[in-house]
Amino acid sequence: MALRHAVLAALLDEELSGYQLAKSFDLGVANFWYAQPQQLYTELTRLEKDALITGREVVQDTRPNKRLFRVTDAGLAELERFTATATKPSFIRDDLAVKVQAADYVDTETLIAQLTERAAFARAKTDLFGRLLHTMRGERTEAEFLRHGTRIGPYLTCLRGLTFEQGNHDWCEHTIAILRDRQATQARH
Amino acid sequence: MALRHAVLAALLDEELSGYQLAKSFDLGVANFWYAQPQQLYTELTRLEKDALITGREVVQDTRPNKRLFRVTDAGLAELERFTATATKPSFIRDDLAVKVQAADYVDTETLIAQLTERAAFARAKTDLFGRLLHTMRGERTEAEFLRHGTRIGPYLTCLRGLTFEQGNHDWCEHTIAILRDRQATQARH
């Protein structure tokens, strides 16, 4: 009862195929939810069966045929209903945080390597989100767009994704600095 | 293969019962992972079977007896091994973000109510994390503690939790302001 609404929300703006949807979920463009491609195909099938979305076959010459989905009125109503239900607290599951939690018991170099990798990943995402935001607002300033734009939902969630990834990046860099500093301090004894 | 390491990492500092562990996971003190109580009991049983933790029965007069668990050497080795494996990207699943994504299609007042609730929740968590950080560092400054403290893992993850919840709070407030502003703008037509 959770992925369904994420998929519905993602299909509000454009007709997408399962494959395209999978891309955006997998790459984290839909930064408010995480899902694997296979889940999306399954969910799309279910959503169509429940008439919350409709699919249409698009025949392609150079590519395999695909099915594009869009939200139906029933789907919109379902989203409306969902919005009115109690919101569960957001949850994070992060392997890296588990590793940092154990920082004093595990190899520092290994940990720093993981943090470095995550920092780079987070940087890539902030760049991506920055570009996405720019594309969405076009020539307008952010304030202008948010005040008068016709579709601000994706912009707002992308803003959250941006600061989240900035937070990840800064935290990784900070943690690396701390660990390095302690290494240096301890080496002197 | 994921919850197990989170549990191991949480048990590094103190012997805990399943119930205590459940509390800390549920309240988000272990802010790097989210899990329900029942999952933890199951996982503790499994971890003990695999000899990564050991439990001891504590007989209590006024309360039901409990079992306290601590990490074994094999458990430490497992954490070490885990740290060296590739880190999966952190994932977020947030009902509220899904609702905001659909902002232009759902009732604004309903959405604002949810955002207000989340903002309050996030504020409560930042307060909690702030107190936890203070408890951990004691009389020392943060820089002092992070440089010379003996156990900094939980402090570092708590720092991430703090900025994450601050981010949530600010985003909620900002989003509310935007939505209110648009309401006012549109009311004029």
Add this chain to the structure above:
DNA sequence: TCATGATAGTCAAGAATGTGAGTAATCAAG
């Protein structure tokens, strides 16, 4: 020409997670 990689999926099995109920004792408040 051969191997990748991208597009566009499907299927099935098994692991992980979530939900709800049930047990049982003590303590504090009304």
Add this chain to the structure above:
DNA sequence: CTTGATTACTCACATTCTTGACTATCATGA
């Protein structure tokens, strides 16, 4: 003296998620 909250769990079912394997076609580069 009864209700509700807290401590301390256990069991079982259902749903969800993950993993891996599989099918195709076309485009690109070596």
